[in-house]
């Protein structure tokens with residue numbers, strides 16, 4: 624290599640690359656200048672309150688919505704081309720199934736238009752739908768229909784799978800089995816992006832959690848990193864007389880004091896060690912009991928990040 628030739632990029636091409644992606648509906652900016660690169664093989668959860676822009680982002684990744692600005696590349700190509708080449712599979716909220724058609728017939732029809740479909744037996748096994756094959760699509764329960772939609776997402780043997788709230792109609796056991804199967808699918812090196820409202824699901828199933836709010840990314844990291852972003856810990860305790868609790872707000876590290884429904888106090892602290900030292904050794908403090916130190920849940924972090 625001569626000195627003027629730049630070194631080739633060591634970064635492999637991301638499976639999904641959104642750059643300055645923007646989508647407006649009238650005066651509403653549903654997705655606002657969003658940059659998001661998803662490396663191959665990553666499982667990413669898109670988390671956000673209603674209207675955050677998760678579905679619109681997913682639809683642009685699929686080429687079902689056209690960005691007003693910016694662009695999406697899937698495996699280095701446009702979403703439409705990626706879909707045509709079977710590089711992407713999707714499971715959308717209430718995605719339509721062919722009406723009143725036996726599940727196996729519908730799968731065969733869809734496989735017929737896939738560029739390189741996964742063998743049907745493998746799809747059936749992976750999506751856990753062997754008991755549903757003769758059933759009419761019009762007679763499936765919400766959770767069963769979701770499994771069939773998952774089968775449809777797998778059929779093209781895609782590199783990228785996009786799932787919009789995939790477990791929404793599933794009971795706890797079905798949801799557990801769904802994720803068990805999804806992990807199998809992910810183990811093949813596929814890239815999976817799923818939108819969810821279930822915070823625990825994001826934390827447990829995704830290596831990366833991206834929190835969206837008002838069309839923008841407000842946090843991006845592992846579940847643990849997102850919890851850490853709001854920092855600190857909480858110390859709950861009981862005091863015999865709440866009127867005497869004023870000095871607690873001045874302890875080292877304390878950022879706020881709230882009264883919980885059961886009468887205990889909750890001290891948010893940026894330095895729980897310093898706060899605890901002060902609690903037990905400080906002068907002029909009320910007698911305290913029932914002391915508990917907790918880290919925020921992902922739910923707490925999510926609310927802190929998205930409350931306006």
Ligand SMILES: Nc1ncnc2c1ncn2[C@@H]1O[C@H](COP(=O)(O)OP(=O)(O)OP(=O)(O)O)[C@@H](O)[C@H]1O
Nearest residue numbers: 648651652653671672673674675676677678679680
């Ligand atoms: N076709 C449309 N026409 C007008 N507004 C739309 C359209 N699609 C979405 N929106 C608006 O864009 C914003 C983002 O919606 P989007 O469905 O992407 O959010 P979301 O995060 O997926 O929400 P949810 O969790 O409720 O599915 C919302 O305010 C929504 O009302």
